[in-house]
Structures are given as C-alpha cells and as structure tokens.
Amino acid sequence: MQVFLQLGLGLVLLASQYAPGTAVPSSGCRRQCGTVEIPYPFGIDPGCSLAEGFDLSCKVQDGVQKPFKGAFEVLDISLTEGTTRVLNYILGYCYNTSTGSMEYFGRYAGFNEGDPSSPYRFSDVQNKFTVIGCNALILIYDFDATGYQGLGVATCRNLSDLVDGSCSGMGCSQTAIPKRMYYYDIAFSEIVNTSEIWEFNRCSYVVLMEAAAFKFSTAYVSTNKFNETYDGRVPMILDWAMRDVKSCDVAEQNKTGTYACLSSNSKCVNSTNDQGYMCNCTNGYEGNPYLRDGCKDVNECNHNPCPSDGFCRNIGGEYQCSCGLGKKYIQKSNTCNTNIVLTIGVTMGIFGLMVIIMFTVFCGQIIMQKRKLKKVKQEYFHQxxxxxxxxxxxxxxxxxxxxxxxxxxxxxxxxxxxxxxxxxxxxxxxxxxxxxxxxxxxxxxxxxxxxxxxxxxxxxxxxxxxxxxxxxxxxxxxxxxxxxxxxxxxVLNGTLFELIHGRNQALQISFSTLLRIAHEAAEGLSFLHSYASPPIIHGDVKTSNILLDDNYMAKVSDFGASILAPSDKEQFVTMVQGTCGYLDPEYMQTCQLTDKSDVYSFGVILLEILTGQLPLKLEGSEKQRSLSLIFLSAMKENNLDAVLASHVKGQESMELLTGLADLAKKCLDMCGENRPSMKEVADELNRLRKLSVHPWARLDIETNAENLLGGESTSGYEIELSGYPTGESEDLPINPGSSYYAR
Structure with a gap:
C-alpha cells in the first residue's frame, strides 16, 4: 500500500476577513514600503485599505523595509491585472546521511486551512506545482474547495538523462492547478524516497510557483542549488478581486453601497478566477479606478498615433485624427489620402451654386460673426x-x-x-x-x-x-x-528722462527743479507703498515713467501695470519685471518683488540727476556699463566728484550733493532690508530741498522752474515736451525725433 506524509497547505495570508467598503483613504496614508508601491485598495497603515483582506504590514528585514501579507513577502501589486506577487516557501524531503532516514525541511509557518471569503486565489494561469528530484512522488489535492487532486512525479536513473531547461518528468515536472483554489494540501510518498539514490540525489523539492520565473537546471537534482538559488523562496502569483458579490451585474446594482469602482471613468471586470470582480479604467484613461477621480485621461496624441501629415486631437478617453484640406483620413490604414472625388464635386458644386447662394452665405456669415464677436466680448468681459x-x-x-x-x-x-x-x-x-x-x-x-x-x-x-x-x-x-x-x-509735457537725456538735455535745467521733481515722484511712490490699500508695488520705476504736467509737476505713471503687494506664493514671479539698469539685483536672485525693489530703482533715478548719465551703456567693460556700479565704486573710493555732472557741481553746495549721493547709496544697497522706505526717501529729499534754497536768495522753487522751463530758452532750444505713461524706451539714447516713449 502506498504511504504518504500529508501536509495541510492553506494560505494564511488569504485567511483574512473580507468586508469591503467605499470609504476614501486618508491623504496621509503611506503608499510606499521600501521600493514597493502600495496602491489603494491595499494599505499598510490602519484605515488605509478597502477592507481587512487588503491590509499589509511594512516590516524591516535585513535593514530594508519590505511589505508582507502574513508570513509572505509582497514583491509587487498590479491594479490592471488584479494580481499580487509574493514569495512562497520551497518544501524539501531529503535523506539525512547521519541518521539514515528521510527528513523534511522548509518553512511551513504561514500555511493553514485558508478562507473562502478572502480576496485571494492562486493564479491557475501563471502558477504551476513544480517537483524536482529523481525519485519524487507527491500528491497535491484540494478536497474541500474544488475537489482537485494531482500527482507530481519526477524520476531518473542517472544524471546523464537530464537536460537543462527541460521539465517534462525527467528530474523535473510541472503540474497545472484548477481555478478557485485558495488552499491546498501536499503529501510526500514515504515509499518513494531518495534513500537508495542519495549518492547523486539526496533531496526532492515541491513548491507552487510562477511558471515564468522557473528554468530547470540539472544541478538542481544533484545539489542543493535549487534551494540556494532562490534562497528558500520563489515567486508566486495571487489573483485578487472583490469577492463579496458574484459578478459585475450584481455589484453594479449596488453602486451606492459597497461598490468598489469609485472613479467616474472606471469599469467593472468579472474575475476570471472564481466569483467576484475587479475594477479597471476605461479605454483612454489610466490610474487608480478604486479612487474618486483616480482614472485620468491619457493624451494619446503624445504618442503621435495619426499619420505624419495629419492632425491629432485629444478628447476625453480617446483621440481623433484629421487631414489637411483636400485629404481624407482612412482609419483602416491610418493614412491621409487625396479625396479626388470630393475635391472635384465640391469645386463644381460651389461654382454652379455660387451666384444663387453668395448673398445668403455672405449675410449669414456677417450675422454669425457678429454673434460670435459678441459672445467673445462677453467672455472676455466676465474673464x-x-x-x-x-x-x-x-x-x-x-x-x-x-x-x-x-x-x-x-x-x-x-x-x-x-x-x-x-x-x-x-x-x-x-x-x-x-x-x-x-x-x-x-x-x-x-x-x-x-x-x-x-x-x-x-x-x-x-x-x-x-x-x-x-x-x-x-x-x-x-x-x-x-x-x-x-x-x-x-499729461502733456513729456518725461523726466527727456529732461535729463532727451532732446532738451542742453537746456540749463535748474538742479533745484530736478530735485523738486524727484521729491514729488518720491511722494507719489510713497503714497502707493504706504497709503494705498492694499499697498501697490510699481515694479518699473524709471525716469521715463515720471511725467510732467502743464506746471512741470511730477506724476508717476504706468502703475496700472504694477502689482498689488502680494501676501502669498504669488509674490514669486517667473517673468522679469522692470527695465535693465533699474532692476533690483536682489529681485533678480529671489524673483520676489517688494517695495524695496522700487526704492532701488529710484536710487538709479537719483544717480541720473546727479551724473546726467544713462543708467546702462552698451559699450565698455561690465563695470563701466552700469551707472550704479560706477557710482558705488566712486563712493567706495571717496571720489564722488569724479562722477558728478559738471553743471551740477557748479549749481549746488557739496553738502547738498553729498547728502543726495548718500541717499542714493542707501537706496542702492544690495540687501533690500537695509534700504530706506519710500517715505523715508521722500522725507530726506524734502530736507535736502531746503538746503538748496540759499539764505541770501530764498526764491520760490516753482517760480525758478517756470523761469527755466516755462519761459523762453536762452540757449536757443525750443521746449516741446510731450509724453504719457508707457514704460521703457525702445532705444537708448532717445531718438531726438521722437518725444514720446512707451514700454
């Protein structure tokens, strides 16, 4: 009578209570354990899975994080295939030369009688029972679930009969399993053993494993290489599904209950291994169908599926190909072919009906264009x-x-x-x-x-x-x-830029007049920074944005292109604002526009008044191109006199000019926090203006400005200033033929 040693082998990793729900997992759930992604409906934290049967544990093994289901390490999870890859343990039956008897090895922990309500089933398509040995007879059966029983036999007389890669019974055999198996028993024959042939085959092995991961080697029979190669564990594929209902027909009737396919672009797919269903994204979508809005549209046009001379248009879940004028798209061959019949027919039709329908079409187009234009205007207005x-x-x-x-x-x-x-x-x-x-x-x-x-x-x-x-x-x-x-x-009378650099630069402009204009501009900017609610950052302060009215009073312009003082991440902008020569270097580094950026730009304006030079030159070395660098270098060397304009030195005291230079230096500080506020700048300019009025000639400054600018020029130049809020000039220096500049 044949004698077998019986081992019960039901997967404990499958014996988990299964009670699916539709709760959305917390955004704080971990979705990675080591290198393995843990997608929902699985979870490694409490409350992060669809049901208890999908709970995994994340353990540290050999210093590395690895996910486990019970005693079995999880290698990967596929949502589209509905499979989980785990490591199953190899079971061996070996002859012990010391005791002269047969013994069993391998890890049996993790197997028991299983649970039919579990989400998992052994994959009948991807797994096979694999037996290795020269005298192995092993019974595989599942009496309770499927009534299945199979026999694994591997025999050989000598090692020379074996062939690498061949697993057809000589030293190796593989046996298919049926569907619906969630547990199995294995029985080793005690009569057929390796005690008589132990000299060249000491052990027999059996394991349920992924067939594609196995390739037979003759060394597996004569040595312990099979167990050593896989380190005692081999890949095994589990099919998982929602097992609480029999099929999609039943599940879709209860969409407000435990239905798991939550994404609006998901579909239910019947399980191919026992009852139940799983979820997939519909065609043209990808992602996680078990999450709301988890399935995202795939832009097929990124892969250029249309002909090279055609056009691709991505639409929800699919795409459309079209061809140019006079061509027709042929879907079967994916080509654009010349549509001769259509071209000739349309041409003749248009020619024959042109006289009749021309007026109607013309009128209709006008009406449609008017309606379309009106709609577009309404959309812009709302936008x-x-x-x-x-x-x-x-x-x-x-x-x-x-x-x-x-x-x-x-x-x-x-x-x-x-x-x-x-x-x-x-x-x-x-x-x-x-x-x-x-x-x-x-x-x-x-x-x-x-x-x-x-x-x-x-x-x-x-x-x-x-x-x-x-x-x-x-x-x-x-x-x-x-x-x-x-x-x-x-605003009629031009810009401060024209007054300093433009066609009227030869006029003997009073320095006190320029100082007054600068002070008035500072007052305007101070108002934008300090008194507007919310505060406004100009972003492009320069002499061409300071206009002069009929009385040559300064008016700051182009603040309509400015930004409100930001209070969140919107303060970090990607497009450079401002004009070269006036740009805050700190802004160029941080992309953070602040009120101190305007202060820096205003400091450059003060330099233009002091030196009569352009803020940026296109010739010379790098240091010689930037007016601010030239000025700061002169201040560092205590050589202010070298950069001052000759007519400026002749009009004002060095006390006033030094004070104005010190103010400009503070405005040009590389660190924005060290710069004064615009209000402090305006107050200091007001103080300096009082210094420019000599005790022995306290003439009204405005009257002086009128005499210099409003009256007849003694230099023979006629004042023809004009301008408006526009922004940076297109060319430097200004074209004398144009008195107006816009950015």
Whole structure:
C-alpha cells in the first residue's frame, strides 16, 4: 500500500476577513514600503485599505523595509491585472546521511486551512506545482474547495538523462492547478524516497510557483542549488478581486453601497478566477479606478498615433485624427489620402451654386460673426472681472471710474490710427484719444499674464481709487477685448528722462527743479507703498515713467501695470519685471518683488540727476556699463566728484550733493532690508530741498522752474515736451525725433 506524509497547505495570508467598503483613504496614508508601491485598495497603515483582506504590514528585514501579507513577502501589486506577487516557501524531503532516514525541511509557518471569503486565489494561469528530484512522488489535492487532486512525479536513473531547461518528468515536472483554489494540501510518498539514490540525489523539492520565473537546471537534482538559488523562496502569483458579490451585474446594482469602482471613468471586470470582480479604467484613461477621480485621461496624441501629415486631437478617453484640406483620413490604414472625388464635386458644386447662394452665405456669415464677436466680448468681459466692477460702481455711485466699450475707444482714436500714436514699446502702444470732449491717453497692453486676468477687475477697482497729485489718474478701462485697454488722464509735457537725456538735455535745467521733481515722484511712490490699500508695488520705476504736467509737476505713471503687494506664493514671479539698469539685483536672485525693489530703482533715478548719465551703456567693460556700479565704486573710493555732472557741481553746495549721493547709496544697497522706505526717501529729499534754497536768495522753487522751463530758452532750444505713461524706451539714447516713449 502506498504511504504518504500529508501536509495541510492553506494560505494564511488569504485567511483574512473580507468586508469591503467605499470609504476614501486618508491623504496621509503611506503608499510606499521600501521600493514597493502600495496602491489603494491595499494599505499598510490602519484605515488605509478597502477592507481587512487588503491590509499589509511594512516590516524591516535585513535593514530594508519590505511589505508582507502574513508570513509572505509582497514583491509587487498590479491594479490592471488584479494580481499580487509574493514569495512562497520551497518544501524539501531529503535523506539525512547521519541518521539514515528521510527528513523534511522548509518553512511551513504561514500555511493553514485558508478562507473562502478572502480576496485571494492562486493564479491557475501563471502558477504551476513544480517537483524536482529523481525519485519524487507527491500528491497535491484540494478536497474541500474544488475537489482537485494531482500527482507530481519526477524520476531518473542517472544524471546523464537530464537536460537543462527541460521539465517534462525527467528530474523535473510541472503540474497545472484548477481555478478557485485558495488552499491546498501536499503529501510526500514515504515509499518513494531518495534513500537508495542519495549518492547523486539526496533531496526532492515541491513548491507552487510562477511558471515564468522557473528554468530547470540539472544541478538542481544533484545539489542543493535549487534551494540556494532562490534562497528558500520563489515567486508566486495571487489573483485578487472583490469577492463579496458574484459578478459585475450584481455589484453594479449596488453602486451606492459597497461598490468598489469609485472613479467616474472606471469599469467593472468579472474575475476570471472564481466569483467576484475587479475594477479597471476605461479605454483612454489610466490610474487608480478604486479612487474618486483616480482614472485620468491619457493624451494619446503624445504618442503621435495619426499619420505624419495629419492632425491629432485629444478628447476625453480617446483621440481623433484629421487631414489637411483636400485629404481624407482612412482609419483602416491610418493614412491621409487625396479625396479626388470630393475635391472635384465640391469645386463644381460651389461654382454652379455660387451666384444663387453668395448673398445668403455672405449675410449669414456677417450675422454669425457678429454673434460670435459678441459672445467673445462677453467672455472676455466676465474673464477680466467686469461684473465685479459694475457691482462696485453701482454700490459706490461717486466712484470716478468708467468701463468703456471697445467701440467707444475705436471712435475716440479714429480706429487706433497711427497718427494718434503717442508712443510704443514692448508692453504696449499708447494713443491719444478724445472722450467726452476731453483728451485722454489710451494704452493697448501687449499682454496680461494669467494671474492678472483672474484679478484684473479687482485690481482696477483698487487702482481707480488712487488719487494723488503726483500720480497719473487711471480713468477707466475696456474689458471686452482679449487684453484689457487702460484709459489715463492726458499729461502733456513729456518725461523726466527727456529732461535729463532727451532732446532738451542742453537746456540749463535748474538742479533745484530736478530735485523738486524727484521729491514729488518720491511722494507719489510713497503714497502707493504706504497709503494705498492694499499697498501697490510699481515694479518699473524709471525716469521715463515720471511725467510732467502743464506746471512741470511730477506724476508717476504706468502703475496700472504694477502689482498689488502680494501676501502669498504669488509674490514669486517667473517673468522679469522692470527695465535693465533699474532692476533690483536682489529681485533678480529671489524673483520676489517688494517695495524695496522700487526704492532701488529710484536710487538709479537719483544717480541720473546727479551724473546726467544713462543708467546702462552698451559699450565698455561690465563695470563701466552700469551707472550704479560706477557710482558705488566712486563712493567706495571717496571720489564722488569724479562722477558728478559738471553743471551740477557748479549749481549746488557739496553738502547738498553729498547728502543726495548718500541717499542714493542707501537706496542702492544690495540687501533690500537695509534700504530706506519710500517715505523715508521722500522725507530726506524734502530736507535736502531746503538746503538748496540759499539764505541770501530764498526764491520760490516753482517760480525758478517756470523761469527755466516755462519761459523762453536762452540757449536757443525750443521746449516741446510731450509724453504719457508707457514704460521703457525702445532705444537708448532717445531718438531726438521722437518725444514720446512707451514700454
């Protein structure tokens, strides 16, 4: 009678209570254990899995984190295939030469009778019972779950009969298993053993393992190499699924209950190994179907699936190919072919019906274009915060701000005629316009970034309430265009840049007049920084943005392109703001625009007044190009006299000039925190202005400015200053033929 030693082998890792739910896991759940990703519905922390059956543990073994299910190490988890790869233990039956008897080795811990409600089943497709030996007879059975029983036999007379890679019974055999197995028993035959052939085959082995991971070697029979190669454990594949219902038909009827496919772009797939189901993303989507919004659209166009002369358009879950004019897309061959019949037919049809339908089509197109244009304008209006502006204007009836239509501004500028251009630059073009019998400056901005688009209406409300004698008044805007148009008050008499560097630079401008203009500009910037709510950072302070009105009073312009003082991550900008020569070096390093950035730029303006030089030259060495570097070097060498303009030294005391230079030096400090505030700068300029009035000639400064600028020039130059808030000049030095500059 045949005698077997029986071993019960049901996976304890499968014997976990299974009770699925639809709770969303916490965002704090760990999803990595060592190098293994732990996707939901699995989890390694309490409350992080779909059900107890999907709980894993993350342990440290040999100094490395590894995930385990019971006693079995988890190698990887596949959501799309519904499989888990684990390490199963090799069982051996060996002849002990010391005792002269057969003994068993291998780890049996982790096996018992299993649990039919577990999510796991042994993969019948990817696993095989593998037997190695020359006298091995092993019974494999599962009487309770499937009634299966199989026999693994491996025999050989001598080692020369064995062939590497062949596992067909000679020294090695592999046996398939049925579906639905969640536990199995193994029985070694005690009669068929290796006691008689121990000299060349001492052990027999059996294990359920991934078939693709095994390749037979003849050395496995004559040595312990099989156990040593795999270190006592081999890969095994487990099929997992939601086993609480039989199929998708039943599961989908209870979508509000325990249905696990939570993503809107997921689908239910019946398990191929016993009852139950799993979830997959639908075609054109990828990700985790067990999470809400876990399945994301795949952009197939990234892989260029269409013909090289065609066009790909990605749409939700799929893509569409199209071809150019006169070609037709052939899906079967994925090609663009010339559509001769269609081309000839359309041409003849258009020619024959042209006279009849021309008028109808023309009228229809006009109507459609008008409707489309109206819709686009409405979209732009809403996008730029037009409703917010209207609501605010209704609630504050005294608000001196207007929202203009595009038609009004077209009429005011003669359809933006070139003859109306006051100036242009990289950021826009400024036109002179007439609105309600009043001259205005209308600026068409070149671009507005996405952040400004979202907050444009809110920022316009804030900027419209800025009312200071030294700041150009923002009168209104137009929002029904892609890039909003700004409307400013019209300022007539040019810029401080022209006064210092432009065609009127030869005029004997009083230094006290320049000092007054600088002081007034500082007062305007101080107001933006300190008294506007919220504070406003100009971002492009320079002499060409300081305008002069009829009385040659300074007016800071172009603050409509500024930013509100930021309070969050939005203060870190990616596009460089400002003009070369005026840019804060600290901003260039941190990309953080602050009020001290304006202070630095204002320091450069003070240098222009003191030296009469441009802030940046295109010739010479690096140190000779930057006015600020030249100045700071001179201050360091205590040689201020070398950089001062000759006409400046002749007009004012060194006490005043030294004080102004010291103020400029503080403004140009490389560390923004060490720079004074704009209010402190304005106060210091006010103090210095008093020094410029000599005790023996206390003439009114404004009268002096009028005599120098408003009267007839003794140098023979006629003053023809004009200008408006525009920004940086396009060329340095300024073209004497143009008196207006825009950035």
């Amino acid at each position: 730029h915060g037009g409703l917010l502006l209207f609501d605010k204007m209704k609630s504050e009836k005294g608000l001196a701000f207007n929202v203009f239509s595009e038609a009004e501004l077209i009429h005011a500028t003669d359809n933006f005629d070139n003859s109306r251009i006051l100036g242009k630059g990289g950021h826009g073009t400024v036109y002179k316009g007439i609105l309600k019998n009043m001259p205005v400056a209308i600026k068409r901005c070149a671009v507005v970034d996405e952040r400004q688009k979202k907050e444009f209406g809110q920022e316009m409300l804030i900027l419209s309430q800025i009312n200071h004698k030294n700041i150009v008044k923002l009168l209104g805007c137009c929002l029904e265009v892609e890039v909003p148009i700004l409307v400013y008050e019209f």
